[in-house]
Amino acid sequence: MFQKITESQTSGLQLVKPDVTKKFYQIVSDDGIFATIDLIHGQGSLARLETIDGSYTIKRQGFFFPYVTLRRESDQSDVATVLLDLHGQMSFALDGVLISFKQLALWKNQWGWVNEKNKCVMRFMLTNAGLVRGDVEISKDFYYLPHLELVAASGAYFLLQLEDELASLAQTK
Numbered sequence: 001m002f003q004k005i006t007e008s009q010t011s012g013l014q015l016v017k018p019d020v021t022k023k024f025y026q027i028v029s030d031d032g033i034f035a036t037i038d039l040i041h042g043q044g045s046l047a048r049l050e051t052i053d054g055s056y057t058i059k060r061q062g063f064f065f066p067y068v069t070l071r072r073e074s075d076q077s078d079v080a081t082v083l084l085d086l087h088g089q090m091s092f093a094l095d096g097v098l099i100s101f102k103q104l105a106l107w108k109n110q111w112g113w114v115n116e117k118n119k120c121v122m123r124f125m126l127t128n129a130g131l132v133r134g135d136v137e138i139s140k141d142f143y144y145l146p147h148l149e150l151v152a153a154s155g156a157y158f159l160l161q162l163e164d165e166l167a168s169l170a171q172t173k
Contacts, residue, residue, distance in 0.1 A: 002052035003032045005138060005148040013136040015124070015156050020131070025160065027136060027152050035153035039160060047157050048073065051149035058157055070154065082154075090158065095146045101158055111159060113151055121145065124155055134159070 005013075008031040016026050023039035038048040045060040055073040060066060068082035068090070080092040082101075091100040099121055104110040112123040121142045126134040136152055145151070 001033060002050065002149070003034055004052050005034055005152070006143050008032070008034075009143075011138050011140055013138070013152065014132055015134040015136060016131050017133055018131060023160075025133065025156060027149070027156060035149045035156075037153050037156050037160065039157075039164075045161055047160075049150065049153040049157065051147070051153060053147060053150065056150065056153075058154065060161060068158075070150075079150075094151065097145055099145075099151065101155055111155065113155055115142070122148075122151060122155060124159055126159060 008029065010029045010031055013027050013029050013034060016028055018024065018026060025037040026033050027035040027037075034051065036050045038050075040046045040048060047058050049056040049058055049070075056070055056079060057073050057076075058068060058070045060068050066084045068084075069078060070080045070082065070092070071078055080094050082090045082092040084090050090102070091098060098116055099113045101111065101113055104112045104120065104123060109126045110123055111126075113121040115121055119141070120139055122139070123137045124134055125137070136156070138148065138152075142148075
């Protein structure tokens, strides 16, 4: 069912919501499905991420010092802890590779993963055109990174959580 990004050699993916009634998303291309994000209803920020490498849970925790835990679902072992810094940038190390998630272009609503040298690894360009929620572009220079599918799913999770928080703020006004 799932495929590896490196095996398809595609650099352009899409974040889609196949069913408008569910908080379930897929990262896909014409070649197939690379990851899914299932925001678990009634469980706050808890979500299940699935890739070819397995199933993971991800959850935001903390208030004054927020952080996100990414765990392998099978044994609940931590894969990474993502810390939010004062500039709104989230960073984590996955298999020894440090990457950070941050806003890339304010007016174009682009977010992405960058490496330690601030080079873009993966870019998310959000849209809301029917079932397509955005485009995901992977830099070919970073195809060697492990777990690209999990990195893409984690980035989509961060953006979906941000979208939910902004919608909640808009409803309270």
